[in-house]
Amino acid sequence: xxxxxxxxxxxxxxxxxxxxxxxxxxxxxxxxxxxxxxxxxxxxxxxxxxxxxxxxxxxxxxxxxxxxxxxxxxxxxxxxxxxxxxxxxxxxxxxxxxxxxxxxxxxxxxxxxxxxxxxxxxxxxxxxxxxxxxxxxxxxxxxxxxxxxxxxxxxxxxxxxxxxxxxxxxxxxxxxxxxxxxxxxxxxxxxxxxxxx
Ligand code: ADP
Numbered sequence: 001x002x003x004x005x006x007x008x009x010x011x012x013x014x015x016x017x018x019x020x021x022x023x024x025x026x027x028x029x030x031x032x033x034x035x036x037x038x039x040x041x042x043x044x045x046x047x048x049x050x051x052x053x054x055x056x057x058x059x060x061x062x063x064x065x066x067x068x069x070x071x072x073x074x075x076x077x078x079x080x081x082x083x084x085x086x087x088x089x090x091x092x093x094x095x096x097x098x099x100x101x102x103x104x105x106x107x108x109x110x111x112x113x114x115x116x117x118x119x120x121x122x123x124x125x126x127x128x129x130x131x132x133x134x135x136x137x138x139x140x141x142x143x144x145x146x147x148x149x150x151x152x153x154x155x156x157x158x159x160x161x162x163x164x165x166x167x168x169x170x171x172x173x174x175x176x177x178x179x180x181x182x183x184x185x186x187x188x189x190x191x192x193x194x195x196x197x
Pocket of ligand 1: 014015016037038039041058059062063064065066070089090091092093094097146155
């Protein structure tokens with residue numbers, strides 16, 4: 001494969017904005033690999049690995065896992081990829097992570113293609129997250145330990161302080177693509193595809 005087939009999409013947006021769902025569909029339709037750090041970490045927690053034991057309490061509290069842990073995890077995921085065709089969901093979440101990702105991608109000759117930003121007003125976000133927890137419980141599925149109102153508010157605060165600055169980071173680089181995240185899943189997906197051109 002030639003480097004021109006590389007494609008790197010980074011989803012930005014607050015917790016509850018619908019990044020995971022939209023990223024999943026885009027990955028499926030575009031033949032990209034979705035790398036969701038939240039899913040990877042939750043998988044470690046449920047398997048009780050050493051990493052899972054280390055990060056479990058942080059996830060429960062809605063706090064961020066240390067940058068070094070995430071950067072090592074992403075480095076391992078990218079290692080050995082011939083063509084880099086990926087969607088990042090939940091990474092980077094801090095400026096240090098974004099800078100480390102830029103360096104990793106530069107080494108691979110695969111610059112960031114686009115950064116869709118899913119925009120949803122604050123008042124809808126907590127509602128969505130709490131509803132997601134309720135629905136999962138109703139279906140008898142595992143409920144995320146951080147999908148409670150209290151922890152969701154904490155996640156929102158962490159997003160505002162640590163992750164929101166990345167909007168400027170990617171905005172300055174010309175890769176940001178704001179997408180209105182309010183509407184049906186299909187409507188939002190349509191806007192996303194349009195924004196990505
Ligand atoms: P959300 O629905 O809040 O966007 P995620 O599934 O992406 O949630 O992440 C859940 C939790 O996993 C976060 O609250 C955090 O504890 C941890 N986590 C995921 N990605 C990262 C990251 N890039 N840096 C630090 N912590 C992370």
